[in-house]
Amino acid sequence: MLLKFAYQDFLEDRKFKNTTKTNIKNYEMLLGKFVDYCIENEVVNAEDITFSHVRQHLMICQEKGDKAGTINTKLLRIRAFLNYMVECEVIKNNPAKKIKMQKDDVKIDVFTDDQIRQMLNFYRRIKQKEKSYFAYRDYMIIVTILGTGIRRGEIINLQWSDVDFVNQSISIFGKSRRKETIPITEKLVKELSGYQTFCKQNWGDISDFVFVKRGNTQMTENALMLIFKYLSQKMNFKDIRVSAHTFRHTFCHRLAMSGMSAFAIQKLMRHQNITVTMRYVAMWGNELREQNDKFNPLNNLEV
Template identity: 65%
Template sequence: MLLKFAYQEFLEDRKFKNTTEVNLKNYKILLGEFINYCTDHEIQNVEDISSNDVKRYLRYCKSKGNSAGTINTKLQRIRAFLNYMVEEGILNENVARVVKRLTEEVRIDVFTDEQIQQMLSYYRGLRRREKSYFSYRGYMLILTFLGTGIRRTEIINLQWKDIDFNNLTISVYGKSRKKQLVFITEKLAKELIMYREFCERHFNDLSDYVFVNRDNTQMTQNSIMLVFQNLQRKMNFKDVRVSPHTFRHTFCHRLAMSGMSAFAIQKMMRHENIAVTMRYVAMWGNELKEQNDKYNPLNKFEL
């Protein structure tokens, strides 16, 4: 099968399976680069791709300065593509499965309490001075990300009807597009109620969506990233990136540091595989050791 047709068929299958727009865009870009590389090296048919071709492509990516994480992501996309070809009976095997992932230097940044307080204080000051929607929205975005650990796409699509103030839950549609419940605290619920009251006064017609642009239209991936890029410039943190995902990491970090079990953290984070959760727990093991050294009950006894 011609590679260009196989590529288009794969993308159509992803659309049919309700792959998110973000993931679909990633497939087009990351997998598209591999397809172009194959075409440039006179590989016309999907059956002609060998494991050595995949390795050569990834070495080429490395020579361009791609990090181990980026290369592993590209390998993951290639594996998914070739696996689909196997499922469709076009290939007998997925040659990319024998290609090993690169070892990544895993470092996940999280916010300190002081950094969180600094960001909240910035928006509080704006609210006092300007009373603008921008300031109220920014403040509430931080509280919601930090208090729930939900993803950027989930917060963009969050509607008022998804929030159950009586049972303190919100409904989101996660990566699998399945409806999932996320717990919220009474403190966050009270802040959301006050925020909604402000929106009702500020806009003539309250939007279905919790977080909107200044013209009362639904936020996009681009518009929410602009919010955090602006906040990054204002804060000028040297050691951490101001982004929605950093808030998700911080949420997970606080759960781990509190002593919550890995199983409970998996449910709170909605990780499909507990192995992902264990990566976080293992990563912060040194911090847990420090906490144990400091607070262990035996510290109070002379032995």
């Protein structure tokens, strides 16, 4: 089977299986580069892909600066494609299965309290001076992620009908494609209520969506990424990425540091598997130890 047709057939299969648009884009970008590499090296049929082709492509990516986590993500995309080729009986075995995942020393950065204050104060000043909806919107996006840990796709799809001001909760469609309800604090309820009032004053008939762009239309993921890109340029923080996911990690970090149980964190973060949650808790274990050494009640007792 011609590789270019096999690749298109695979993408159509993912769409048919209701894979998210974000994952489809990831396949197009990451798997597409592998397909381009194969064709450039005269591998035009899917049956001709070998272990060496996969490994060589990943080695080139590594030489260009890809870290272990990125290499592993690309390998998973290639494996998925070749597994599909096995299912379609185009090939007998998946050559990418023989390639082991790279060891990834994951260090997840989170914002400090000072950094959070700087970002929020930046938008507060603009909002107060210019009465700008967009400054208020971007401020509330940060506050909402910090208060809930919801993902960027969930932020842009959040509707006012999903916000229950009375019962202090929001409903969202997560990665599992099912509706989930999570609690929100009284403080976030007040912030969202004030923001809704501002939207009504600004737009008149407000959109169904909580966060909108010019023309009162739903935001896109690209528009959200541009917000954080702009904020990153303004803040110029060293060695930390300003993104929706960093705010989500910060939310998780604060829960872990507070002593909340892993089970409760899993429910709020909506991790399908608690092993993912435990990885976060273990990652911040040294920091927990430092906090315990500093604040343990035995420190001030003569025993």
